[in-house]
Amino acid sequence: MARHLPHRRKKRQPRRRSTPRGLVFPPGRSIHERPDYVKTRETFGEWEGDLMIFERAQSKTNVASLVERKTRFAVLFRxxxxxxTHLMNRLMDVMEPLPSQPAIGIYP
Structure with a gap:
């Protein structure tokens, strides 16, 4: 009977992996581990970043976002x-012209 099955196997095999591949990137530091003074949003200069990576079939392009927690000032760059290395160089180029302290009129 096995000779009538595909590839002469006795049992059909699933086409997908039976075990998950796991995380592609190792887990970083959790957002829950940040210091208490960052959670209160009282100091300027605490930035949160995110990286949106698209399918390789589309292109190599990705979009990074940075948000300052106190003023909610957002920076997006392609x-x-x-x-x-390219991402870090681009990030430094984008952050360099930004002031280290906010202007007086920015506070909400």
Missing amino acids: NNDRST
Whole structure:
């Protein structure tokens, strides 16, 4: 009977993996581990970043976002390469012209 089955196997095999691949990137520090003074949003200069990576079939382009927690000032920039070195250089170029302290009129 096995000779009538595909590939002469005695049992059909699933086409997908039976075990999950797991995380592609190792888990970083959790947002819940940040210090208490960051949670209160009283000091300027605490930034949160996120990286949106799209399918490789579309292109190598990805978009990074940075949000300052006190003023909610947001910075979005496009990155044309997936390499870490290129992303970090682009991030430094974007952050360099920003002031280290907010202007007086920005406080809500």
